[in-house]
Amino acid sequence: MFYREAGNFKTTYADDMALFPLPLTRYAAMVLLILFALIVPLVLHEYYLSIFNLIFIAIVGALGLNILVGWTGQISIGHAAFMSVGAYTAANLATRLDLPFWITLPAGGLMAALIGAIVGIPSLRIKGTYLAIATLASQLIIEWIINHTPAISGGASASIEVARPTILGYEVKTQRDLYFFTFFFAVIAIVATMNLVRSRIGRAFIAIRDQDIAAEIIGINIFRYKLTAFAISSFYAGVCGVLYTYYFGIANYEAFQIVVSIDYLAMVIIGGLGSVLGSVLGAAFVTALPVVIRLVVEAFGGYIWDAAALSAIAASMRLVIFGALIIFFLVVEPEGLARLWRNIRNYFRVWPFSY
């Protein structure tokens, strides 16, 4: 992270795979943890904390999608549908059975994982383009089913209101409370992903991504691992959906439409495919950008467009800028923000003797 090592002293595989290659990395991680767990929530205004909350929730979803797209090489354009599965599962459990969040949250994740694994079944026979279209279809089909089944969606407006989570009798309701709530899950998701991708399963994912037929020949059961990738990825998506539900206090399918799937794809591409840091940076970037766009359009848009149309303009502007950024990163920097960060770090690592 923020260090310059004097040489490469790794002598065992365990050293090479370690989460913290040097003690300094450990300290840096601790500093970051303290910064975000204590200093940020106590210093910043609630409005900024609400942006952080959305970023933390997006980090969970982006990590999940990155496991599928970035590490396993399977594309999914239906990720928002898995989020809606998690969201509605949790909302139904919470309102009908009165279950607390620490049951509904994993339940939502597991339900999404199940649906995700089912959607992933075609991935054994089809890949690339065909898989992209199949996941797109599953997005539309899941959306339609939720929307047309009152038993799931809770009636005409297809939305279920959910009470805020309570921890040991304390209701998590202000943005500051929710900050700790979402931050906790974001950290768990980050640590879990870092460990997953250096495990046997993660290595298998990478082998499948690089050449799936070759992976099968060296003895990786690709059917099992592809389904595992879909299930794990959808589990993250489900948890992300549950977090959205508790955060907004409502489960609504409109928050999980195909545009959201594309937002999450934008996160992993802009951030960097196959990178934990990339998912985090991408989630932060894609979540914060609309806020910036809205501020800019509201401040200066009045000179060009009708004042009444500004919010629609901001939404369109966001689409244009996202689309342009996706294309830009794909063409110019396919490894995304994570790569840019690495380039900067590598420059300073040997600075001022750059040879």
Place this chain on the structure above:
Amino acid sequence: MDGELGFLFSLLVSGLSIGMMYALIALGFVLVYKATDAINFAQGEFVMLAGFICATTLVYELPLWLALLTTVVLMVAFSFALERIVLRPLLGRPVVAVIMATIGLAAMLRGLPPITIGAQTKTIPLPIGDEPVEFLGTSLPQIQILGIVVTILCLAAFTWFFTKSRMGVAMRAVADNQQVAMAMGINVERYFAIAWAMAGVVAALGGIIWGSMLGVDTQLALVGLKVFPVVILGGLDSIVGAVVGGLIVGVVESVAAGYLDPVVGGGTKDFAPYVLMIVALMFKPYGLFGKRRIERI
């Protein structure tokens, strides 16, 4: 004919005619995939863009033929530029990259009209009547008949192009094996550009016809979502498949909407083609007419 059978017949006729219009849009998709292996998730947005260009030129009171010509020319120019700027750098990269690039493009195109020329629905008045034509006891809007004629003309033109013309044969060679085509002295990149330009022409025609049928706004891009079931059923690289797939999807959604909508309360039209497509993917992943791919390491 009347009663149950008459109802079914009118559903079939309207399904077939709308299916031909889907086929028109799917043709552009298939052309690009066939020649360049690139999948265009922005096909619906292409159609929307063409509709907007046509409607905007008509606002300036250009004669209709000039507006149509402008649309075609601008769409060809746009496709050329797209191939040059976005898709050529992505050659040889994983298929996910191209898919994402066209998804990004789709988002961009959908966002552009509201911030440039306004989001309100525009019309493309073609010189045809409004009243539907009676046909064997059912009725068809004239615009759909025009759509069918245009699709058939396109189909005939492409069939001629791919079987008889030198360029078309060269393009088939490119589609079949890029390296061998290169070795035979075919300028592969030039044919990529030509394929995109042809897709631009088809999108322009689709945009004009669909735009004049539905009105031009960003909703027009949703037509693109219908393209996927069509091309998956027909096979991604088959022009005949695009038409057959279009007809199947048109009939299925029309019949499903006619019989299921009263039961489940609407929306079957958008849903049924996708279920059909998932089934097709499970049992016949390369479609009815698609070329089976054999992978080598």
